[in-house]
Amino acid sequence: MSEPWEDDELEGPVRKFMYVNRKAPYGTIYALESLEVVLIAAAFEQDVTLAFLDDGVYQIVKGQDTEEIGVKNFSPIYRALEGYDVEKLFVEKESLESRGLTADDLVVPVEVISREQMADLMEEQEVILSF
Amino acid sequence: MAMLHTVNKSPFERRSLDSCLRHAVKGSAILLIEDGIYAAIDGTVVAEKIKSAVGDHKVYVLGPDLKARGMGDHKLVDGIETVDYAGFVDLVTEYDKVQSWL
Amino acid sequence: MKLSILVNEGPYQHQAADTAIQFTKAALEKGHEIMRVFFYHDGVNNGTRFGVPPQDDRNITEQWTALAKEHDLDLVVCIAAAQRRGILDENEAKRQGKDGDNIAEGFRISGLGQLIEAGIQSDRLVVFGD
Numbered sequence: 637m638s639e640p641w642e643d644d645e646l647e648g649p650v651r652k653f654m655y656v657n658r659k660a661p662y663g664t665i666y667a668l669e670s671l672e673v674v675l676i677a678a679a680f681e682q683d684v685t686l687a688f689l690d691d692g693v694y695q696i697v698k699g700q701d702t703e704e705i706g707v708k709n710f711s712p713i714y715r716a717l718e719g720y721d722v723e724k725l726f727v728e729k730e731s732l733e734s735r736g737l738t739a740d741d742l743v744v745p746v747e748v749i750s751r752e753q754m755a756d757l758m759e760e761q762e763v764i765l766s767f
Numbered sequence: 768m769a770m771l772h773t774v775n776k777s778p779f780e781r782r783s784l785d786s787c788l789r790h791a792v793k794g795s796a797i798l799l800i801e802d803g804i805y806a807a808i809d810g811t812v813v814a815e816k817i818k819s820a821v822g823d824h825k826v827y828v829l830g831p832d833l834k835a836r837g838m839g840d841h842k843l844v845d846g847i848e849t850v851d852y853a854g855f856v857d858l859v860t861e862y863d864k865v866q867s868w869l
Numbered sequence: 870m871k872l873s874i875l876v877n878e879g880p881y882q883h884q885a886a887d888t889a890i891q892f893t894k895a896a897l898e899k900g901h902e903i904m905r906v907f908f909y910h911d912g913v914n915n916g917t918r919f920g921v922p923p924q925d926d927r928n929i930t931e932q933w934t935a936l937a938k939e940h941d942l943d944l945v946v947c948i949a950a951a952q953r954r955g956i957l958d959e960n961e962a963k964r965q966g967k968d969g970d971n972i973a974e975g976f977r978i979s980g981l982g983q984l985i986e987a988g989i990q991s992d993r994l995v996v997f998g999d
């Protein structure tokens with residue numbers, strides 16, 4: 637028997653969605669609005685993967701303090717993703733290293749993978765959203 | 768199955784093409800559109816990047832964007848195929864997903 | 870094939886909307902179904918009817934409206950992105966206490982779920998942006 641809250645769920649198979657984050661936060665709105673999509677998408681119970689590469693790794697760097705630029709600091713939200721069952725966060729090793737960063741510099745636990753693994757992971761997806 | 772990658776940034780100004788080329792697995796295709804078309808022109812300092820890609824990938828360039836930018840009669844890197852918007856649609860349907868390197 | 874389109878940039882500032890229109894037209898001519906065109910980020914600005922480009926320039930919003938009329942396209946403007954940027958339909962204007970609305974004919978305002986639904990139900994999702 638289906639639960640009442642399942643009534644308006646979408647029909648169709650679970651698909652593999654990847655959100656590709658390649659842009660730094662604050663300079664443009666892409667990082668924030670991309671995160672807003674991820675939060676909404678969580679309700680659809682798809683197979684969600686977040687990829688951080690290139691300047692996208694700066695989105696999840698620790699110690700962001702936006703008080704003086706007058707913009708909301710949204711980096712704490714990445715730590716809340718686990719509560720939305722968004723648990724697959726992958727960061728590209730080469731992108732971190734070329735920016736002088738390590739996994740210890742990030743606000744959230746992630747899996748650090750090589751560029752080659754990232755390329756393979758992208759190929760495994762069905763829907764790729766880049767912002 | 769393989770992916771279609773699109774790149775819409777000039778390779779002289781931005782790094783999107785480099786990032787795309789480093790993540791495109793063998794057998795995936797690359798379509799250059801908008802300002803990305805400058806990467807398809809032979810005889811530039813970035814032409815070598817595409818030359819080394821054409822072995823592992825089918826590389827396409829959007830003709831209307833070439834023509835609009837005065838590049839319609841310029842020599843393309845060998846192995847690059849020009850498509851129109853209908854050809855763009857065909858590529859989207861032939862490959863089983865699309866990644867836009869914005 | 871069933872295709873959906875995501876437009877992330879506003880009209881005129883960036884070619885993304887123009888490319889999306891040309892792609893959509895070509896796909897329809899080839900007999901494909903366009904399930905939905907979703908407008909996000911500054912892409913929501915495609916949906917204002919208040920734009921008045923010079924007469925010798927194309928009117929991108931009118932191009933979308935014409936395509937929607939002819940092919941019964943579903944043009945969806947993201948509500949969250951639209952609220953930030955002042956794109957309103959009659960209901961939203963009333964709800965937010967604004968003195969007017971500006972959504973163009975053929976567009977509707979709805980939630981991000983419409984984008985995810987398009988991703989689930991379409992064979993391909995193509996992203997146009999900066």
